[in-house]
Amino acid sequence: MAVKIGFIGSGGIAGHHMRQLDTQKGVRMVAFADVDMARAQACADHYKGRAYQDYRAMLDAEELDGVFICTPPHVHGDIEFACIERKLPMFIEKPIANNLPTAKKIARAVAEAGIITAVGYHWRYIQASVEARKALKGQTICMAVGSWCGGFPGVPWWRRKDQGGGQNIEQTTHIFDLLRYLCGEVTHVQAIYARRIMHTRMKGSTVEDVGTTNLKLASGAIASITNCCCARNWGMVGLKVITHDLVCEIDGSDGAIIPAEGARRQIPAAEGQAARVSAAFINAIKRGNPALVASDYADALKTLAVTIAAAQAAESKELVRVPRV
Numbered sequence: 413m414a415v416k417i418g419f420i421g422s423g424g425i426a427g428h429h430m431r432q433l434d435t436q437k438g439v440r441m442v443a444f445a446d447v448d449m450a451r452a453q454a455c456a457d458h459y460k461g462r463a464y465q466d467y468r469a470m471l472d473a474e475e476l477d478g479v480f481i482c483t484p485p486h487v488h489g490d491i492e493f494a495c496i497e498r499k500l501p502m503f504i505e506k507p508i509a510n511n512l513p514t515a516k517k518i519a520r521a522v523a524e525a526g527i528i529t530a531v532g533y534h535w536r537y538i539q540a541s542v543e544a545r546k547a548l549k550g551q552t553i554c555m556a557v558g559s560w561c562g563g564f565p566g567v568p569w570w571r572r573k574d575q576g577g578g579q580n581i582e583q584t585t586h587i588f589d590l591l592r593y594l595c596g597e598v599t600h601v602q603a604i605y606a607r608r609i610m611h612t613r614m615k616g617s618t619v620e621d622v623g624t625t626n627l628k629l630a631s632g633a634i635a636s637i638t639n640c641c642c643a644r645n646w647g648m649v650g651l652k653v654i655t656h657d658l659v660c661e662i663d664g665s666d667g668a669i670i671p672a673e674g675a676r677r678q679i680p681a682a683e684g685q686a687a688r689v690s691a692a693f694i695n696a697i698k699r700g701n702p703a704l705v706a707s708d709y710a711d712a713l714k715t716l717a718v719t720i721a722a723a724q725a726a727e728s729k730e731l732v733r734v735p736r737v
C-alpha cells in the first residue's frame with residue numbers, strides 16, 4: 413500500500429519535495445493545503461489530489477500516513493499540534509520555528525506522542541557529508557570554517573526578522589546543523605551582525621545582511637561561520653572541517669576529502685541524492701522506524717538553540733552559552 417502524503421504549505425520548497433516524491437515508488441501525494449488556495453489547487457491539479465485552503469479541513473477529511481509541513485518559520489505551532497493530536501508523522505522544513513519556546517513545546521509533545529519526525533536538513537544526506545562523517549571518525553577535529561554568503565531570497569517573509577528570524581536562523585542553519593552533525597555539540601557562541609545595505613534595497617527589510625559567528629564545541633574544537641545576503645550574483649556556501657591528517661570540504665551538492673599525504677579525493681553528488689531527505693521520511697513511515705532519518709525534531713531543536721544563541725550573542729555582544737534542549 414502506498415504511503416499517502418499531504419502537504420501543508422505548497423510554495424517553493426514544497427514543490428521541490430513534490431518533484432522528488434514523484435520519482436519514488438510507494439508514495440502518493442493526495443492532498444495539498446495552502447492559505448493561498450491557487451497554490452494548493454495548482455499542486456492538486458498537477459498531482460491529481462485534493463486542494464484545501466485550511467489545513468485543518470485537510471487533516472479532518474483525508475486519511476493520511478504523513479504530512480510535509482513547508483510553511484515559513486513563523487507559521488509553526490498550531491499546525492504541528494494538530495498533526496500530533498492525530499498521531500501523524502511529520503516532515504518539517506527547517507528551521508522548525510523562529511523561537512525556542514514554541515519548538516520546545518512541540519518537541520515535548522512529539523516525544524510524548526512517540527511519532528516519527530524528519531526535518532529538512534538535506535545537507536546531512538549528500539554523499540560528501542556521508543563520506544566526511546566516515547573519514548572524521550577517530551580524528552581529532554581541530555577547527556571548522558563555514559559560510560553561507562550570497563544573495564537575498566525573494567520570498568516576502570524572509571526580510572522580516574520577526575517572521576524568518578534572520579539569515580542564520582533561517583538559512584545558514586544548514587551550516588550550523590552540518591557542523592553539529594560532523595563535529596559534535598556547540599557549547600558557546602560569540603557573534604557580530606550588521607546591516608550594511610539590504611535595508612536600503614529591500615523595502616521593509618529588518619534583517620542583518622552580514623554576520624560572523626565564533627563557536628566553541630564540547631570536544632574543544634572551535635569553528636567560525638560567516639554569513640551575508642548582500643552579494644549579487646556571487647556565492648560561497650559550505651563547510652570545511654580541519655584535522656591534522658585530513659580536511660573535509662562540503663560544498664552544497666559535492667565535496668572532497670583532502671589527506672595530508674596522498675591525492676585529494678573528490679566526492680561528486682550521488683545520483684538521486686536530492687531525493688534522499690524525503691525518501692528517508694517515507695521509509696521511516698513504511699518500516700515504522702524513526703531511526704532511518706538523519707535529522708529528527710529533537711535533533712533539529714539543538715540546531716535551533718545554537719542559531720538563537722548566536723542571535724542573542726550578537727545582540728548582547730557577549731559570549732553566550734548554548735542552552736541544553
Ligand SMILES: NC(=O)c1ccc[n+]([C@@H]2O[C@H](COP(=O)([O-])OP(=O)(O)OC[C@H]3O[C@@H](n4cnc5c(N)ncnc54)[C@H](O)[C@@H]3O)[C@@H](O)[C@H]2O)c1
Binds near residue numbers: 483505582
Ligand atoms: N531545505 C532547504 O534547502 C529549503 C529551501 C527553501 C526553503 N526551505 C524552508 O521551507 C520553508 C518554506 O519556504 P518556501 O521557500 O517554500 O516559502 P514559500 O513562501 O515559497 O512557501 C510557503 C508557503 O506556505 C504557505 N503558508 C503560510 N502559512 C500557511 C498556513 N497557515 N497554512 C498553510 N499554508 C501556509 C504560503 O502561502 C506559501 O505558499 C521555510 O522554513 C524555508 O526555510 C528549505
